Amino acid sequence: MKELMLGNKAVARGLYEAGCRFISSYPGTPSTEITEEAAAYDEIYCEWAPNEKVALEAAHGASLGGARAACAMKHVGLNVAADPLFSISYQGLNAGLVICVADDPGMHSSQNEQDSRHYAAAAKVPMLEPSDSAEAVAFTKAAFELSERYSTPVFVKMCTRVAHSQSVVEPGERAEVPLVPYVKDPTKVMMTANSRAAHVRVENRTREMTVWAETCPYNRVEMGGRAIGVICDSTCYQYAREVFGDGASYLKIGLVYPLPEKLFLDFAAAVDRVIVLEELDPILEDHCRKLGIAVEGKSLFPLCGEFSQDLVRACLGLPVPSSASIDDPIPPRPPVMCAGCPHRGVFYTLKKHDCMVYGDIGCYTLGALAPLNSMDLNVCMGASCSGLHGFNKAIGSEAERRSVGVIGDSTFIHSGITGIIDIAYNMTNSTVIILDNSITGMTGHQQNPTTGKNLRGDPAGKVDLEALCRAVGFRRVRVADPYDLAAMDEAVTEELAAEEPSVIISRRPCVMIRGTVHKPPLTVDEDRCTGCRSCMKIGCPAISVADRKARIDATQCIGCGVCTQMCRFGALAEERS
């Protein structure tokens, strides 16, 4: 029966129907739902790995063990998984291995908009790119067949618009694929002689696949009007169809690596003007140029950001629909830390200390926004620890006394551990604050190795953060409650002053975790409130000031009590009986 399905759920459906048995992933928008939706099928073992490198290695291990396996990650996660990727491409596999990677053009929830298609070419790993949910199911299933036929991992590449759009899917049946027996093969050890032979195998495989790409069903020609021929992939195909309808012809590329040659040349010869429409980098365009096809691509369309039908029209000088507007400036509505978010007390304290704050990737990146404004830097997962170490080495004790690294529990496990080892081993008096909110928050509340629960919420192993930090060489490790501003202030004051490396674990569960106990909303004693706005300094979305009195939005306030510590007049309190 037809159903409306999220692109990521469709990938999960494809994994299920293909007989996939094992998935290991690290969450990251816009890829997270692939693994979460796959976990709904009992036939597939699913887990959250500590990071994407571990996830890919685990999935490859499962493939070597004979099970069809997969992993899913966001584009920047593929950087972390790149090390195993390149060598797995050489080593090959036993059962099929599919790597789902989701790009984020427009950076809805990312720190860069790198184009994952480069990895396919760099690692010589084939890449399929669906343009809607029905293709997401079909291409994911095809990826396993391709993977086993050519003994290579295969990418299924998503982007935000395909991953987070629902379109019509007709679900099929699961194919039960038996385990492929493991047989020891001495050429699988990736050392010099074997690797040399493996590289030759990879080049031969790519040549064979390029021939197959000429006629494979994933690249499609749709002939219409011949004045314009559009070469496109992914969601750009949808935008092009929206703009030109049957008035143009299309070469829709579903296999973006390796690319065929004759198919491009024949299509270009059949139309008057060739336009290449692709988000981010000119990969299809460069392929055309290499083949000597005269095309227009990035001369018309931007390298940055997400496309739409309007953007295509505007870039081509076609009329765009008219629209109404009002003159008033519309204030922006940036995302904010939730009311009662435990990160708030930490950033308020750091602002008070006027610290240089090296932040990291997670909800707490919002600490950079007004009114807290207490994040100086962030780069990538884990850089808060290693980057802080380098910063402090460069400047010395002056910096050590007023700088901190701030990292969430899941991000710390992902890439922070090696960074704090650098601090302990190479000895800077750096202070790292681990924001332990017992969950991976930003991506929608996934379990992680510090929570004691696995992906399905069942009991699992648990990393002891205090013991871990001590084991790598930190003698100063303390826990503080971010709802207690005085205690947090004391911890920050003492650890910044300490002449050795230190870790503060700010421990409070995320208020959005199901089951977290919320207190009744606070109330304002209007007789005591002077309208001084001190409570506004913490940037809680539940607090506003109207008619010179603080107001608390009872639908948002969870009674965390941080604001009561800001008020000198005792005007904010739990409801008085």
Added chain:
Amino acid sequence: MACTNIMIVGVGGQGTLLASKMLGRVLLDQGWDVKVSEVHGMSQRGGSVVTYVRFGDRVFSPVIDRGEADVILSFEQLEAARWLEYLKPGGKIVTNLQKIEPMPVITGSAAYPDALVDKMRAAGADVEAGDYLALAVKAGSAKAVNMVLMGRLSALFPEIPEEDWLSALEAVVPARFLEMNRAAFAAGRNA
């Protein structure tokens, strides 16, 4: 038929995703091709959120652009104004009168514009505005405001049978909140 375009806009946490899930289901049941596009992640933390819903004989693009929306269903006044330029000439805005101040307004660095409904009408938009939050509270919970708005939306599509809306509602709402959400939907539909 050409595509019909509906935008559901609001503030992260207001329940727009559940509303779009329900709407997608209703439209699919009518035999149309449907695409629903939303963005998850950072914007859901109290930021401005938008869902695009498109249906017709064949839908290609998952997004709606400036001047293309037939209906903008808004959970909050300022969000209706933010997306006004996406309205097609002759299109309709249905907006909740609720105001949720964004952080720049709370901190005093920006002002919440006044008389937004009047200004949108003056700009030529057909605006239907109501205190749908009050209807939700009356039905049992402020959280049911999404179903009040779905009820309002359903009234704009008389060709779609009411039972199709109700069966979609049952499919997306947890059983223990069913009665309250049905009441909220009815309150919106009959408002």
